[in-house]
Amino acid sequence: MRYLPKSPSERREMLDAIGARSVADLFQSVPEALRLQGPLNLPGPMSETELVQYFRARASENSTGYTSFLGAGVYNHIRSVVTDTILLRGEFLTSYTPYQAEISQGTLQAIFEFQTLMCQLTGQEVANASMYDGSTAMTEAVLMAERLTGRQRILVARSVHPEYREVLATYARNLGLQIEEVGFARSGQIDASALAGALDAQTAAVVVQSPNFFGVLEPLPKIAELARGSEALLVTTIAEGVSLGLVKPPVDADIVAMEAQSLGLPPSYGGPYAGVIATREKYVRQMPGRLAGQTTDNRGRRGFCLTLATREQHIRREKATSNICTNQALCALAAAVHLCLLGKEGLREMAAQNVAKAQFALAELERIPGVRRVFTGPVFNEFTVQFPRSVRLINADLLREKIIGPLPLGRSYPELTKCGLVCVTETTTRAEIERLAASVRTALLQPV
Amino acid sequence: MYPSDLRYTKEHEWVRLQGGVATVGITDYAQHELGDVVYVELPKVGAKLTAGQSLGTVESVKAVSEIYSPVAGEVTEVNSTLGPNPETINKDPHGSAWLIKLKVNDPGAVSGLMDAATYQAFVSEKEKDASA
Numbered sequence: 001m002r003y004l005p006k007s008p009s010e011r012r013e014m015l016d017a018i019g020a021r022s023v024a025d026l027f028q029s030v031p032e033a034l035r036l037q038g039p040l041n042l043p044g045p046m047s048e049t050e051l052v053q054y055f056r057a058r059a060s061e062n063s064t065g066y067t068s069f070l071g072a073g074v075y076n077h078i079r080s081v082v083t084d085t086i087l088l089r090g091e092f093l094t095s096y097t098p099y100q101a102e103i104s105q106g107t108l109q110a111i112f113e114f115q116t117l118m119c120q121l122t123g124q125e126v127a128n129a130s131m132y133d134g135s136t137a138m139t140e141a142v143l144m145a146e147r148l149t150g151r152q153r154i155l156v157a158r159s160v161h162p163e164y165r166e167v168l169a170t171y172a173r174n175l176g177l178q179i180e181e182v183g184f185a186r187s188g189q190i191d192a193s194a195l196a197g198a199l200d201a202q203t204a205a206v207v208v209q210s211p212n213f214f215g216v217l218e219p220l221p222k223i224a225e226l227a228r229g230s231e232a233l234l235v236t237t238i239a240e241g242v243s244l245g246l247v248k249p250p251v252d253a254d255i256v257a258m259e260a261q262s263l264g265l266p267p268s269y270g271g272p273y274a275g276v277i278a279t280r281e282k283y284v285r286q287m288p289g290r291l292a293g294q295t296t297d298n299r300g301r302r303g304f305c306l307t308l309a310t311r312e313q314h315i316r317r318e319k320a321t322s323n324i325c326t327n328q329a330l331c332a333l334a335a336a337v338h339l340c341l342l343g344k345e346g347l348r349e350m351a352a353q354n355v356a357k358a359q360f361a362l363a364e365l366e367r368i369p370g371v372r373r374v375f376t377g378p379v380f381n382e383f384t385v386q387f388p389r390s391v392r393l394i395n396a397d398l399l400r401e402k403i404i405g406p407l408p409l410g411r412s413y414p415e416l417t418k419c420g421l422v423c424v425t426e427t428t429t430r431a432e433i434e435r436l437a438a439s440v441r442t443a444l445l446q447p448v
Numbered sequence: 449m450y451p452s453d454l455r456y457t458k459e460h461e462w463v464r465l466q467g468g469v470a471t472v473g474i475t476d477y478a479q480h481e482l483g484d485v486v487y488v489e490l491p492k493v494g495a496k497l498t499a500g501q502s503l504g505t506v507e508s509v510k511a512v513s514e515i516y517s518p519v520a521g522e523v524t525e526v527n528s529t530l531g532p533n534p535e536t537i538n539k540d541p542h543g544s545a546w547l548i549k550l551k552v553n554d555p556g557a558v559s560g561l562m563d564a565a566t567y568q569a570f571v572s573e574k575e576k577d578a579s580a
Binding site (some may be wrong): 285310311315316321 | 486489507508509510511512514
């Protein structure tokens with residue numbers, strides 16, 4: 001989609017054509033009290049040279065040379081320049097899904113490939129063209145479960161990303177959904193007996209994340225069995241897609257909601273990222289968002305088009321399946337290109353390195369007196385450790401060593417004070433892990 | 449064109465009342481307007497419907513249409529053959545492509561709907577508007 005600026009004379013011409021005196025005239029139907037009085041508080045225009053200087057100056061304020069052990073929903077993985085080279089092609093530079101098959105075959109095919117890859121990764125039968133991000137995908141999956149079951153009660157594991165749960169709560173507030181949280185066991189996994197007790201005939205869905213916010217893998221087959229006992233659906237959210245290189249795909253889930261950031265998108269402040277929804281084919285009509293399909297054209301050649309669009313907002317208005325009518329096409333393309341470059345073997349190798357390095361880091365940290373692993377459940381590339389003093393104090397010392405330390409969990413989980421979430425990916429070197437352990441050791445020797 | 453033993457609604461549903469049970473479908477005009485039907489969503493047996501309440505949807509290649517219950521009642525049967533063969537709606541809308549059967553609360557309510565001649569006139573008017 002191009003942005004075409006208009007000259008003052010072109011504006012005049014358009015206003016004259018419709019009989020308006022000024023642009024402000026176009027807003028007369030908005031009550032005056034609601035209209036903006038005066039211009040927006042924005043700086044004036046800049047020349048190209050000034051703009052380049054401005055952004056160089058801003059960019060130079062960025063910190064560089066830090067080693068990060070932060071994950072918690074956003075993961076730093078190796079990326080190839082090939083991904084960016086393809087992303088920067090003008091033909092792909094849109095966040096929108098194209099309606100017109102006759103001029104959009106390349107984009108539609110890329111989306112179709114993305115959907116195919118998401119199905120292969122998640123073990124599900126159908127995936128959509130992408131959502132905004134993991135948190136909105138999870139929320140849309142919950143709304144989908146409500147439509148499918150006609151029930152309003154939702155059981156959400158407390159081990160689901162706290163910010164994902166906040167997004168869900170925001171959506172649920174005015175939709176009549178009843179959200180209840182289920183705690184976690186010593187393993188770091190959902191408390192299965194609490195879940196069994198909470199499930200009833202009004203429960204639409206059980207929502208878990210795997211690996212969960214503590215880095216622990218949830219026992220999905222067992223949770224699915226419990227949910228099925230009450231005819232509730234299992235929604236599984238995945239923030240770290242690289243785990244699927246090794247972990248069994250979530251085939252027990254009825255709906256999978258995933259964040260695609262770790263599949264080819266760099267960690268960046270505020271995104272943009274991409275969400276994924278995948279499900280069973282029988283639920284496809286209740287799936288939100290766009291879907292690219294494969295078809296044949298009038299000469300029998302393979303082609304692609306949007307499909308099942310009749311349930312979307314631009315056609316069905318207020319009766320639409322969801323109010324998501326767009327996707328993150330460019331981010332989805334990045335994920336598709338990245339996964340194709342890695343291939344099946346590459347993704348498995350990447351996942352294996354994550355596990356190996358995380359285990360090494362965990363062992364190094366556990367050798368420090370007073371530092372212990374908190375949860376017994378199996379982990380992928382993140383784990384929770386408890387320190388003998390505040391994580392914030394330790395992190396202040398680590399920062400001076402140019403190390404961005406573990407995420408303090410106390411803010412979201414009052415019962416987990418002095419606990420930190422450590423993330424190690426294939427990008428983290430052995431030397432960096434050893435430096436982290438040495439720095440934590442030194443920090444703990446400092447007087448408080 | 450429109451069978452005289454059926455009653456019709458402005459939303460283009462038809463009703464056949466037999467011994468307190470109403471069979472409900474969509475009219476030939478409705479199927480023609482929708483185009484090729486690809487999917488039908490029906491209520492569960494036992495569902496209680498009020499007159500004018502949505503009972504399900506009929507999806508064609510170009511639109512999804514809500515189907516409204518012409519009268520109040522309880523669903524006693526749904527046409528399960530439409531699941532695998534939704535195109536029956538295009539082929540035989542007034543016959544084998546019935547959607548649901550309802551045990552009606554008030555059989556008298558059916559006589560308040562349009563008869564075949566009135567519905568024919570109603571549809572002709574719509575077609576005239578469309579071509580005007």
